[in-house]
Amino acid sequence: MENESFYDFGGPEPEPARPSIxxxxxxxxxxxxxxxxxxxxxxAALSRSLDGILALIVATSDGMLIHxxxxxxxxxxxxxxxxxxxxxxQRIASDFGQGEFHDSVVSTGDRVIGIYAVGDRHVLGVVAAxxxxxxxLLHLSARRTAQAIGRVLSDx
Amino acid sequence: xxxxxxINFKLVVTGPFAAGKTTFIGAVSEIPVVTTETGTSxxxxxxxxxxxxxxxxxxxVADESQLIELYLFGTPGQSRFDFMWDILSKGMLGYxxxxxxxxxxxxxxxxxxxxxxxxxxxxxLVVGVNRGTESDVDKVVAALRLDEAVPVLAxxxxxxxxxxxxxxxxxxxxxxxxxxxxxxxI
Numbered sequence: 001m002e003n004e005s006f007y008d009f010g011g012p013e014p015e016p017a018r019p020s021i022x023x024x025x026x027x028x029x030x031x032x033x034x035x036x037x038x039x040x041x042x043x044a045a046l047s048r049s050l051d052g053i054l055a056l057i058v059a060t061s062d063g064m065l066i067h068x069x070x071x072x073x074x075x076x077x078x079x080x081x082x083x084x085x086x087x088x089x090q091r092i093a094s095d096f097g098q099g100e101f102h103d104s105v106v107s108t109g110d111r112v113i114g115i116y117a118v119g120d121r122h123v124l125g126v127v128a129a130x131x132x133x134x135x136x137l138l139h140l141s142a143r144r145t146a147q148a149i150g151r152v153l154s155d156x
Numbered sequence: 157x158x159x160x161x162x163i164n165f166k167l168v169v170t171g172p173f174a175a176g177k178t179t180f181i182g183a184v185s186e187i188p189v190v191t192t193e194t195g196t197s198x199x200x201x202x203x204x205x206x207x208x209x210x211x212x213x214x215x216x217v218a219d220e221s222q223l224i225e226l227y228l229f230g231t232p233g234q235s236r237f238d239f240m241w242d243i244l245s246k247g248m249l250g251y252x253x254x255x256x257x258x259x260x261x262x263x264x265x266x267x268x269x270x271x272x273x274x275x276x277x278x279x280x281l282v283v284g285v286n287r288g289t290e291s292d293v294d295k296v297v298a299a300l301r302l303d304e305a306v307p308v309l310a311x312x313x314x315x316x317x318x319x320x321x322x323x324x325x326x327x328x329x330x331x332x333x334x335x336x337x338x339x340x341x342i
Contacts, residue, residue: 062166062247063212063229073187080190080212080229087243088209 007074009054031066035156039067039149046145052132054111057125058118058149059083066122078125085115086123103139116142119150161222165330166229166247170273171254172265173233174202176286176313178211180254181228183319185213207232210244217327226323235265238272245276250330252322253281254313255296257288263299270300280329283308284322
């Protein structure tokens with residue numbers, strides 16, 4: 001089962017907010033509906049401000065979807081993967097870098113995928129077209145978005 | 157539709173190397189399973205692929221009034237990947253410990269994994285004895301020194317109905333614990 005063909009990259013189309021996430025997690029508080037709206041707005045602002053963004057995802061650190069520009073099933077899978085990437089990144093940061101995880105980058109020929117810590121309980125994933133985006137600019141914008149989302153989620 | 161409550165449960169599927177965790181999740185998942193398998197460099201006589209980060213699948217259980225979505229996170233089996241156990245157990249409400257009835261030499265690993273997971277969260281577990289019969293169940297209970305409150309079920313990780321039985325048993329225990337917690341906090 002190759003994931004390559006699974007994800008659809010039509011570019012981000014803001015999805016309606018997911019209904020409330022239910023009592024899933026004992027660790028991460030679920031955002032309110034207004035919190036989710038604000039997250040969606042921050043994501044939309046990021047894709048407006050930067051060319052080449054193909055997909056975005058925000059998830060809890062225990063792998064639950066808050067918002068993605070993919071379909072619900074794709075988003076659900078991406079949420080689990082993003083949380084695992086965050087956890088692994090945090091482990092690499094503390095063990096190899098003796099510091100706090102900020103972000104990690106996966107590059108393919110065509111795409112750049114950034115995984116950004118959002119506070120210590122959420123994660124932002126950004127998929128961009130390599131030919132349309134420079135890494136420095138992506139980091140600058142995505143880190144700013146991660147901070148904004150972090151503020152929204154800690155307030156909601 | 158809008159009358160139905162959707163409740164999401166995060167469950168972890170763990171157990172020793174080659175216990176059948178990836179197969180277990182694949183047997184019931186309604187979505188294409190996220191897998192992170194790679195070729196094995198040791199243990200090839202047992203199997204040639206192994207999970208290095210995680211598996212992820214989802215299955216729904218419904219009755220008239222509510223829809224319960226089970227999010228299944230599968231762990232790697234080897235203890236060198238124990239950092240993934242910490243990561244994947246975040247927020248879990250229960251876990252399945254899968255053991256292979258035909259390879260008793262892996263049962264000490266299973267006991268070690270159980271000890272680690274009991275530290276990671278005070279949540280219910282169900283032991284699935286893969287490729288096992290009722291007599292294997294007794295052997296596993298003895299070898300792992302399982303408390304009699306822990307449900308132990310013989311199962312086939314390749315068989316959807318069998319996997320569902322294990323998950324439903326766990327779900328019942330999770331719901332009971334949640335209800336007890338809610339009552340306790342009032």
